[in-house]
Amino acid sequence: MTSGDLAITAQERTNVLNGNLEAFWRSRLNKKDPVARIGYALWVTDTAKLKHVIQSGDTNFWNNKGFTYWEFMARSTVVNLATGLERGGFRGTFSQMRAKIKDVGIEVANQHISFVTHDYDNGNIGEVKGLLSLKQMADYHHIAFKLFNIPNHFYGGTWLNNVPDEAEFTLYGELYCHDCDSAVGYKGANQ
Template sequence: MDLSITAQERSYLANQDLDKFWYSRQQKKDPIARIGYALWCKSADDLKRAINTGDQAYWDRKGFAYWETMARTTVVNLSVGLQKAGFNGTFGEMREEIKKIGLAVANAHAEYVKNDIRNNYGRQPGLLSMAQIADYHHEAFAEFYMTPDIYGGTFLSRVPDEWEFKLYGDLYCHDCDSSEGYLREQVN
């Protein structure tokens, strides 16, 4: 399957339409799109429908309750991260800031997919590894003065990321690519 970022997906990003961007990505079976779509879909019914009509292997045979919990946990982590970084807005302002983070993450995802294809990392062009996903989350979070441990894939700051990926990476990315050939410094 072609995992490259399409012109339509770039348009979704330009229009700040995270729902359509992540829906398009999950239709291609982009692993991280499961959580992206769970976070930004317009309704719980949309997420249920995507899971119930989708490839169950892609959804790791985990239903709506699992993926909704992953999304809710992500929102809590982002809220805590923003507060730790000094953000003291209202509930509405917090939601707007989280959307800005969501846009930064989605744009970074698109850039990493492009770089993955260009540099031929891993086994499948455009399929990212847990290390790549963690790196772009860390970069996006840094724009908001948030620490890397806010990203759920690397929340144990004293444990090497590679160990965390092995310990519980399958909770969110059972089908990520390998990190073969990937060197963080080649991304930018």
């Protein structure tokens, strides 16, 4: 599971403030924060770094899936975000789209910080302080996406629009987070 303290550090906050999503997610990856697998894969500046981290890392943490799998998960996330932004009304050039996707990424990282901090400070959620559940991750992605008019179902964890989120988590949550915390004690994003 995790490698200890999952609390958000001042350096992690600074990384997000400075738009350095690669450094933020790398720090979270070092703590074995499950969502950091995709976060880092999404924002790493050189896929050779991602390949090295996966190949030299704990295979159980990486769910016994290699570089190709996680690199595909990241790339499909970019396509999904671009499509979600377009569906939400954003129109722009390729470079404007890239910049807007980064804006979404910064907001997602800020929401991650907020949810981890809340989880950490309220030890009555799940089993491990700071380790989020699939529901918590879906909620913070939905909050971030709403700010950009991206429909909720463009979040990869809840992409079946007419299926309850809990059913989706059961169906395929293991694909991206086999080691997330339980949602016991979690009352939703407005708690």
